[in-house]
Amino acid sequence: MEDNKNLTPETKIEDLKEEKALKISKKEKKKRPKKLKNQAFLKRGGYSLAITAAVLAGIIILNILTTVLDNRFNLKWDMTVAKENSISKENIEYLKKIEDEIVITVCADDSSYSSYMGYYAPQYNVNDDNATTYYNQTVKLLNNYEKYNKNISVSFVDTQSSEFTEISSKYGIENLNYGDIIVSCTKDGEEKFKIVGFESIYKLVENSGYSYSNYTYYSVGGNNVETAVTSAISYVTSSKIKRAAVLTGHSANDYTENYLKLLKDNNYETTVISDSIVTSISNEYDMIIIPCPTTDFIGQELTVISDFLENDGNLEKGLVFFTNAYSSYLPNLYDFLAQWGIVVEEGVLFETNGNNHISGDPTTLGSYVSSADDDVLSGVSTCITGYNVPVYAAFENQENITVTPLVVTPATTVAAPKGTKADWNGADDYEKKSYCTAIQSSKINYDENNEVMESVVTVFGSMDFIFSEYADYVSLSNKDIVLNVSEKASNADNTGISFVSKYIEEESFADKITEQKTNVIRIVFMIMLPVALIAASIYIYIRRRNA
Numbered sequence: 001m002e003d004n005k006n007l008t009p010e011t012k013i014e015d016l017k018e019e020k021a022l023k024i025s026k027k028e029k030k031k032r033p034k035k036l037k038n039q040a041f042l043k044r045g046g047y048s049l050a051i052t053a054a055v056l057a058g059i060i061i062l063n064i065l066t067t068v069l070d071n072r073f074n075l076k077w078d079m080t081v082a083k084e085n086s087i088s089k090e091n092i093e094y095l096k097k098i099e100d101e102i103v104i105t106v107c108a109d110d111s112s113y114s115s116y117m118g119y120y121a122p123q124y125n126v127n128d129d130n131a132t133t134y135y136n137q138t139v140k141l142l143n144n145y146e147k148y149n150k151n152i153s154v155s156f157v158d159t160q161s162s163e164f165t166e167i168s169s170k171y172g173i174e175n176l177n178y179g180d181i182i183v184s185c186t187k188d189g190e191e192k193f194k195i196v197g198f199e200s201i202y203k204l205v206e207n208s209g210y211s212y213s214n215y216t217y218y219s220v221g222g223n224n225v226e227t228a229v230t231s232a233i234s235y236v237t238s239s240k241i242k243r244a245a246v247l248t249g250h251s252a253n254d255y256t257e258n259y260l261k262l263l264k265d266n267n268y269e270t271t272v273i274s275d276s277i278v279t280s281i282s283n284e285y286d287m288i289i290i291p292c293p294t295t296d297f298i299g300q301e302l303t304v305i306s307d308f309l310e311n312d313g314n315l316e317k318g319l320v321f322f323t324n325a326y327s328s329y330l331p332n333l334y335d336f337l338a339q340w341g342i343v344v345e346e347g348v349l350f351e352t353n354g355n356n357h358i359s360g361d362p363t364t365l366g367s368y369v370s371s372a373d374d375d376v377l378s379g380v381s382t383c384i385t386g387y388n389v390p391v392y393a394a395f396e397n398q399e400n401i402t403v404t405p406l407v408v409t410p411a412t413t414v415a416a417p418k419g420t421k422a423d424w425n426g427a428d429d430y431e432k433k434s435y436c437t438a439i440q441s442s443k444i445n446y447d448e449n450n451e452v453m454e455s456v457v458t459v460f461g462s463m464d465f466i467f468s469e470y471a472d473y474v475s476l477s478n479k480d481i482v483l484n485v486s487e488k489a490s491n492a493d494n495t496g497i498s499f500v501s502k503y504i505e506e507e508s509f510a511d512k513i514t515e516q517k518t519n520v521i522r523i524v525f526m527i528m529l530p531v532a533l534i535a536a537s538i539y540i541y542i543r544r545r546n547a
Helices: 009-072 089-096 113-124 132-145 162-171 225-237 257-265 299-313 331-339 478-489 515-546
Strands: 102-106 152-156 181-187 190-196 202-206 218-223 242-247 268-273 287-291 318-322 342-344 348-351 361-369 383-386 391-393 401-408 413-416 436-446 452-460
Touching: 009 515, 089 225, 102 132, 102 225, 113 132, 132 152, 132 218, 132 225, 181 225, 190 225, 225 257, 257 268, 257 478, 299 318, 299 331, 299 452, 318 478, 331 342, 342 452, 383 436, 383 478, 391 401, 391 436, 401 478, 436 478, 452 478
Parallel strands: 102 152, 242 268, 242 287, 287 318, 318 452
Antiparallel strands: 102 181, 181 190, 202 218, 342 391, 348 361, 348 413, 361 383, 361 401, 401 436, 436 452
16 A cells, blocks of 8 residues: 555545545445335335224224124024024024014013013912023014014014003003013004913913912913914914814813913914714814823714714815823724724833833833824924823725824834833733834825815824923924924914924023123224224334334
8 A cells, every 4th residue: 555645635635535425425325225214114104004994994894884784684693502592493484484564562661671571470470580581581582583574573662651552552452461462464454463472472380389378370481482473473474264173072181281272372273172972073173183082982973073074075174183091992983093094002102122211111202203204294303202002004005095104113112001100021021013103194085176185184192292291392392293283184384383492501691791791892892992903003103104
């Protein structure tokens, strides 16, 4: 390197200029990347802010949209095990098909229904402080109805309001009770309505805690509001009236209460004929019912029944018969049934397979849907009945009569002697085979237009299908098969809906959502969270801009 002492002043000045220019160039090079870096940060920050704003806007719109849609459709998720707060799928499908305008008016204020119902319940001899869950359930189920069809409207009317006074005057009803439900439909200028009361809405169970008193008190053991309201809708929209006559004159005990209620829920008009000797049956009835007779019918009565089923050659009638293992053998009636291909023997069914009967009671057994392809079996699965009479088919087809086993036992069942008890040990001496606990015989003919005409006779091997605790079990089909058989016997159009009482088996998460908690959730998700996200986005943007 040359010594600076040998440089001229001019050279030094030139060198200083070059050095200064080099330093300036280096500084500019250092500044440019920083500026470009800030610009990149700013660009990415702008994208982040735009994305955040878009997400926030989406969340707010989703919240608003969900609230609006939930007011019109059912968007709630029922997390209870038995879906206690949801309308059944069959019911939903039925409701969606309704084309008539349906008005459901509840004589109560929805916000106070549960508390007030507890006050009014004692007039029905109900003493149950734990029924509030069922009352809450009623409000939830009713509010779901209008969410499945725009033709259905639900309104709660305060009984102290002028609107309620107008409703009472309109329907000419002076004794409307708190909680009554009015279901109405106007067709062709005429309004048809039905009142659904407390005892139709709730399943009442006798309260054993008051057995010492002279009065009978009840607890609420189930909720039938779905059955009651939907059947009322079916009633006000239907032009067909189904009529059934119950022949009780040969029955020592009345087992018909539950059956008649089932028919009423499904819009049947029922008449009880208690004559000891039946001399005539009007053809205005669609079907007749013989419940557990204990005395035999005479020839004249069986002729009347036969003429009813023949209907002057037009058929289209039905007979439903429940046997009774406790009664004497009824040769005249059983000979009549044999003409329809149904054999009824004396005795009681005894199940030898321990896995197919109630523990400790082989006479209370399970029976199952046969392999028959029949609409009556729609929605039917397992049935449990006790003390069944041996029943089976005499033939499959003969002339214009066809016999169809509906519900049958496994081939491990024996027909034990009448009066056999649970501890009987003589089953090895009897033939094991499958018996019918429900069997159907149909007689078919054709009219002048070659249209099918059909009369149906159905025999149940036990009254437990309808008159027992098993009839109300959600998992069993006792009621389902009885209702399906009744619909076919009366030549009714089966809606495909099958209802059972709803039981509160598990606590619902929905019951924990109070109005106060709902407001808190609304504030957190619709106000506080969006504001917090916006503030965080602005803070990040400013930091990046100044970086």
